[in-house]
Amino acid sequence: MEPESVRLLLWGLFSLFGFLVFIFLLRNLSKQKHGSSSPSPPPPIYLCHVIREMSIATLRSATDNFSMLRLIRIGHSGDFFSGCIDGAEKIVVKKGVVEVLNKELELYACLSDRRLVPLLGYCQEENDNLFLVYEFMERGDLATLLARKDRLLPWIARLKIAIEVVVKMIEKDSNYSLFMSSDVKSSSILLVANYEVRLGSLTRAMKVEQGEGSLSYDVQCFGILLMDLVSGLDVSGAEDPSAQKWLQKAMNYTDPAALLASIDPTLIVEEDLANEILGVMTLAKACLSSAEWLSMKLVRQFLDQSTHIGDTISMSGLEPFLSSSTLNEMNVSSA
Template structure:
């Protein structure tokens, strides 16, 4: 089993990349159901079926020729010297973040670099190529993002393949990743913004799944959801993406790769990949949006380290759900909206993949939550007292329950913990 590579370390608020993938082990999966696209989502274009086996071992010159022939003006073939120039030789002053995949630097391109080029900031990913797998992941990103165009997928502008160097050039995402906003920022994401991000990410996955030849993203998580200036969510990092099953096949058999805590249990246990694996991962991210907790957190008590296991008992009850809602929301969330999102998350993380909804259904459900304006703090579902007062009231209630239990010679009923 391959050791987990070093964790992503964001160096500025404007992160444009993601935490490295963790290889789990060999596993399997079940029959996928093809997702229908919502009316506002364009159909997926046909793939040109570039061959990994042919390109992965070709020389850089041959690769560039094949990619140029396939994509033409859709993608720019940058020279390494050009990318060095716009990042000041990949200066640490331009460093956005780094992880096991390598480093990401901010750059700025205009017609001084390429005549007629639209002036814009970009993110340049310099991959740390370690053998064939690193190259194949770079190639996967070029092939998928070179042919996929959708408002909720990050735009790949170009690539660079010179000798052993492999680079990718993306549109710059000024608000960084969802992970940073949920877990690394002092200010909290408002409920409405969280809902908008969930809808955008769901549309991205629905677009991938709804094709005649579905694409399985395979690594959906908060660090792979990047945010535009208006918090439009866009999926990034397609290094692990796979074409879905064809013909009579019900799944794609592959080495299990992804991130612990997000990977579907049946995929981990069997290695069979379907679109329903992505739906499970999406459900985990919904739980992160609801609770403000990470999918896995080793700093918490053992029973609370896995978000799915810890949260499941709270998701089917409105009364219990409020105990696990992100306290940083301070009651500024829709009670009805949170209840329906929790129910949706519970469906997505079902152990039976057939019970998980399609992404198109998820989009429709989430869009329906935008109508709710009932804030918990004004609906009596969240105490309008200070934190210290709430703690004193909670402690007093616990003491009273203990006293009553002693008097009745029996144990009190369990009270849901409000710890986060």
């Protein structure tokens, strides 16, 4: 090839390269100019250990594209849908936004706690939606169970649920205890076949290091939960006016007969259970009275001897039972 032809070929290649660089820079400049109008990417999710990431296609298939027929309930942190993966694995999917559910996902990733509803996986969409996938709980949540007109929930099962909830609220692992705060309500208490409790909905939960005491607000929320179990109403949901009216009346009752007459009419109250139910109702009233000395550890001990409470206290409060010597004994045993 002649020298002149070589020079022309080289100039052509350099010109083509320069043109391509110019086009690349021009496109980048255009993106920067219009970048402010494009939606910002969803915030990153930081996990302490791996949780299974699922595809949106899998979740749409499992929930029939999030059909309204699959809608379980609308919660404060997201909508809950029932589903089934590959026709075998039953799941519950909570659909919400990243900024609301991100905290719950991060807590699950750090906990892997047997007290909680098992989290099977998650899915994050580009449009800022976040989906949390839970294991299906056979008996569903306590609020739905109590709302059923054909509910058959005997007192012994209700007392077991109350004791399991308080145990799980104060139970510690090797690092810290998880206190649920304002998420302690019937709708966040999930039940398996034998009424074993799993705690759900962690969007308002917090970690409490070992050595720290229980939060007073937990005690109040648990008192409302006890009222749910006694009344059969969703008092903790704070959305039923009739339930709130019932609570106001129950808090003012001092006569044992009036208290017993106000309980869930589906409960069969035998004579040997009456004092136990009255004791639990009185404990609930004490929890709601914001007594500073009342901790979740003491609440658990009162529940363990609920029959004794009903036999020894007046219906106006816990004072006759809570002598200084009794409190000292219980504080020593709970240390």
